[in-house]
Amino acid sequence: MSHAVMRRAVAAVSGAALAVLGLGVGVASAAPGSVTWDDGSERITRTISDVTPAAGDIITSTTAFDRTGGVVEYIQQVKDIHPPCLTYVEGSAKVDGSPRGLDSQGADFAKVAGSWALYPHISPNLRTFEFSYKVGADCARGVPLMTTVHYSGTLGSGTYDGKGPTVSVSETATTTALTVPATANVGAAVELKATVAPAAAGGTVQFKDGAANIGGPVTLNAGVATLSHTFDAAGAKSITAVYSGGAGFTGSTSAAATVTVSVPDAATTTTLTVPATANVGAAVELKATVAPAAAAGTVQFKDGVANIGGPVTLNAGVATLSHTFDAAGAKSITAVYSGGAGFTGSTSAAASVTVSVADVATSTQLTVPATANVGAAVELKATVAPAAAAGTVQFKDGAANIGGPVVVNGGVATLSHTFDAAGAKSITAVYSGGAGFTGSTSAAATVTVSVADVATSTQLTVPATAFVGAPAELKATVSPAPAGGTVQFKNGDLALGAPVNVVDGKAVLSHTFAAAGSHAISAVFSGAPGFLGSTSAVQSVSVPVPDVVTSIVLTAPATADRGVVVEFSAVVSPTPNGGTVQFKDGSTPIGGPVNVVDGKAKLSHTFDSPGAHSISATYSGFAGFSGAGSQASTVTVAGAGGGSVGSSQFGS
Structure with missing residues (x-):
């Protein structure tokens, strides 16, 4: 281990040979860079495949270990150090050209581990370790970013801070395309559009007319800058768009584009006046008004795409034409001003003229009851002639509408109506008219409306059975209890005795059946002042044959x-x-x-x-x-x- 430490000390002060290639910013092709140093009997060479990459490029870091003397050493770990803005490409690690899985990795390193023999003078006396990285968009541009390597082996370890080579990420080149109209009019706004590629570029675009700025810089949005501009003088304008450049992107200027600017003719508007309806064979007036009134020239009236007559000369901005339609239908009429010296042409909005065959006269007859009761529905009936007439009828009580319009069906319209107040009602029926038919109103008819009698109900109570010769009670109850009236009890259609006066809403009859059998008994209330009559439900009384007395x-x-x-x-x-x-x-x-x-x-x-x-x-x-x-x-x-x-x- 002391030998390895000694080698590291020598390396730290040796200042071994250094070669850095192609560090310039903005180089279009890959510019590799290398650095070599000695550490004892070890010569270490690091190579970066491109030291001036652009964001998104893939670069490869290669470290070669060359044993120049001494004894054999086994390399156990190689840790490649890189800027954090570089991202390791999965599966890219290689040892002596063969893929090797990582032992570990972090934000700024990738490490392989193993045991690789390194002999002096005999093979293998050279070992290479490769790692590939993708250049991130967050890398600083034009700034040297340090790379290096650490390793450990059987003879010691080496930590080589600041060895390099450094990587300087270049700015991305851009192009600017300009889109403008070929022509424009003085005083009329047009759009100037610049598209910068790549679209991720930020910054601004300055539009120019020759050397003069058009407005101020326009901020890019998704690679596009637009400006609405109004030229104030006629002539040929040489327009360019100058991209300022932005973080990580170079500036660029579009090719010049020519916009021919002219003084425009005065714009005109044409307003059409026509009737909403017309009849076949009846002349109507078509009128066109052109503004400004000083505009000269002619107006061509049209029915769809077909001309109506010939062009009509304007007089103080107005052209009129008397026209007779020869067929029914919806006509789409327009007026087209031809334009004149110093004035543009213009076309009116289309106006619809509904042309019909002349309507047939109609008559409306009203049928109503002479009398009605408050709260009781009655039928109001209107008959329109001819029966082919379509449309609706509005029934009226004086000036007030009764309900809504009623559709005419087969020349007839009916309405069920309930009057809510007593009195004499003056009823009319107003036919609306319809396609080909004129409207008409019936003569007034009077309906005398009265408060209605109160409805009653009659309930019958009888015994279920009775006996021949024995009196049985038949009882009728009228609701609500009327003040007067009679009840006629009946056996089928046969009256049982005389009508019985109703007292306090009740009528009672004692009746003796003369024959056996089933008897269908009912009670009929005659009605009374203010009360309607009513009939009970039929009740059955069974009268059996009498037994023999024993x-x-x-x-x-x-x-x-x-x-x-x-x-x-x-x-x-x-x-x-x-x-x-x-x-x-x-x-x-x-x-x-x-x-x-x-x-x-x-x-x-x-x-x-x-x-x-x-x-x-x-x-x-x-x-x-x-x-x-x-x-x-x-x-x-x-x-x-x-x-x-x-x-x-x-x-x-």
């Missing part, structure tokens, strides 16, 4: 012994086809119901307690037969007796 006769013994079977029998008249008989001891059923067979029912029963027992029989009734109950019979039961207690039932 009677039942009970037969029971007058006495019985406790525990001894006795028989009860019941006979139903007239004889029914079914049903049951329930025998009872007081209110207590004796066994279950006994079927009636041929009008008879029997029950065997054993009393289990002595005393007087009130026996009865109740017939249940059956289809077409009413139920019935017998008279009670008393059976006196003595305490003696034997046998089982209970009853058995049967019919006979």
